[in-house]
Amino acid sequence: MESRSSGAKPVVLVTGAAFGLGRATCDVFHERGYRVVAADIDAGLVAETAERINADGGEAVHVVTDVTDPEQVEAMVQLAGKEFGRLDAAVNNAAVPQAVSYDEPDSTFVHELAIDEWKRVIDIDLNGVFYCLRSELAFLRKQGEGGAIVNLSSGAALLALEAMVAYNAAKKAVFSLTETAALENGPYGIRVNTVVPGNMSGTKMFLEVWSDRDPKDQSVLNEHSPLKRTSKPAEIAEAIYWLCSERASYVTGVTLTADGGGSIRHVKSHVS
Ligand SMILES: NC(=O)c1ccc[n+]([C@@H]2O[C@H](COP(=O)([O-])OP(=O)(O)OC[C@H]3O[C@@H](n4cnc5c(N)ncnc54)[C@H](O)[C@@H]3O)[C@@H](O)[C@H]2O)c1
Numbered sequence: 684m685e686s687r688s689s690g691a692k693p694v695v696l697v698t699g700a701a702f703g704l705g706r707a708t709c710d711v712f713h714e715r716g717y718r719v720v721a722a723d724i725d726a727g728l729v730a731e732t733a734e735r736i737n738a739d740g741g742e743a744v745h746v747v748t749d750v751t752d753p754e755q756v757e758a759m760v761q762l763a764g765k766e767f768g769r770l771d772a773a774v775n776n777a778a779v780p781q782a783v784s785y786d787e788p789d790s791t792f793v794h795e796l797a798i799d800e801w802k803r804v805i806d807i808d809l810n811g812v813f814y815c816l817r818s819e820l821a822f823l824r825k826q827g828e829g830g831a832i833v834n835l836s837s838g839a840a841l842l843a844l845e846a847m848v849a850y851n852a853a854k855k856a857v858f859s860l861t862e863t864a865a866l867e868n869g870p871y872g873i874r875v876n877t878v879v880p881g882n883m884s885g886t887k888m889f890l891e892v893w894s895d896r897d898p899k900d901q902s903v904l905n906e907h908s909p910l911k912r913t914s915k916p917a918e919i920a921e922a923i924y925w926l927c928s929e930r931a932s933y934v935t936g937v938t939l940t941a942d943g944g945g946s947i948r949h950v951k952s953h954v955s
Contacts (some may be wrong), residue, residue, distance in 0.1 A: 692742070694767045695927070696720040696760065697784075698750055698815060699777030699953065701728035703886030704835070707734060708741065708774050711924050719743040720763045720770075723777065742767070750777045750811030753818075760818040769826060772821040772927040776835045778808045780892050781850045791846040801849045801942035808853035811859075816864055828949035829871060829872025831927040834861050836879045836938065841946045865936030876926045881942025884913040908943030 695712040699705035700721035706728075709719045713736045721736075721743055723729035729745045736743035744766045748759040763770040781804050784791050791800075812834055823830035839847055840854035858877055865875040882904045883889060893901055905912050922941040925931055940946060 684923045685869045692716050692718050692772035694718045694720065694763050694769050695772040695774065696763050696770060696819070697774045697776060698722045698748065698759075698811075700745070701725040703888060704880065704883060704916040705774075705776045706732045707920040708776065708835065708923055709733075710868060711917065712772070712919040712927075713739065715741065715924060715928075717806075719770070720759070720765050720766070722748040722750075722759045724748065725811070744784040744839045748774075748799055750815060751806045753814045756811075756814040757775075757818045760822050764822065766923075768797050770819070770822055770827075771828075771830055773815065773830075774833045774835070774923055774927070775812045775815045775819075775832065777811060778835065778837075778853075778888070779804060780801045780888050781847045783846065783892055783895070785942055793848050797850060804849035805853055809856050812857055812860055816860060816875075820864060820868055823873050824868070824871050827871075830874075831931075832873070832875045833923045833926050834875070834877050836877050837937055838879060838940075838942045838945055841855075841879065841940070841942075844850070861938070862936050869935055876935060877921065878922050878926065879938055879940040879942060880914065880919045881908060881940075881945040883912040883916055885917055885920055889913075896930075907951065910941065910943040914941065914943060 695717045697705050700709050701723035709721050709732050713719055719736055723730040726747045733743035746759050746762050748755045771827040781791060782800055789795050791854050800817055819832055821942050834857050835856040839851045843851050850873035861875050861877040868875060920939050924937050926934060926939060
């Protein structure tokens, strides 16, 4: 873990900060003057996230955290207090997709899905978000100055994906976590919202799910959005930043869908 001197700047905590959207989110908050606590299970890459920010004149620390371990999660949140003296925003972004099998797709369908795979995905994508929310909300309530939290869901929670039942279910449950937490914590000035990305290219998850496939399949992903392209992580990070900023001071309990319009229309239009 590395640290630099703290000042009066606001502090954001981001999970899954080693790669993809998590790293892009750290960069966007840093650009807007936040100090950053970057957390991930990947020790090497999360250190790099913090090093890049520090090298750019910012203030960041990294912490190796497995979000499925409530004790590690609590230590991660306490680190914000120890290193920077406060916490203003938290982004619960860490997640994994369900393992994909193109050779034996049935093995990933509901009727054959291995119980261990179900439990693995639910533990990271649902229980992990709960553990993070639990520790972050306790910290923010004790601090007594409000705060903002964003949980990451997915377009898979709006339009179910085949061979992804555990991921779909976990991401749908994130809506419920957000709504309940927003209700319970509004009186303390703590806002809790969900961001739903659509297909976001260049991330580890995107490469893991789509890299084995025919490149033509990936052009189908572009067609899914009326904008005819996938998003970059930085575009989704901007939506997360806005929800955490004072500009969104009256926004809580909502789902901000940043999917390039992909969920507007499920089937191809009859006129195009
Ligand atoms: N990429 C997409 O197309 C897409 C689409 C919709 C939603 N999302 C959501 O956006 C978020 C970011 O996804 P991404 O594409 O940047 O993924 P990514 O795989 O690039 O990054 C996820 C990060 O989470 C970390 N992580 C995994 N398990 C962890 C654990 N147990 N504890 C702590 N960290 C752990 C990984 O090491 C990785 O750095 C996720 O919540 C994902 O579900 C992604």
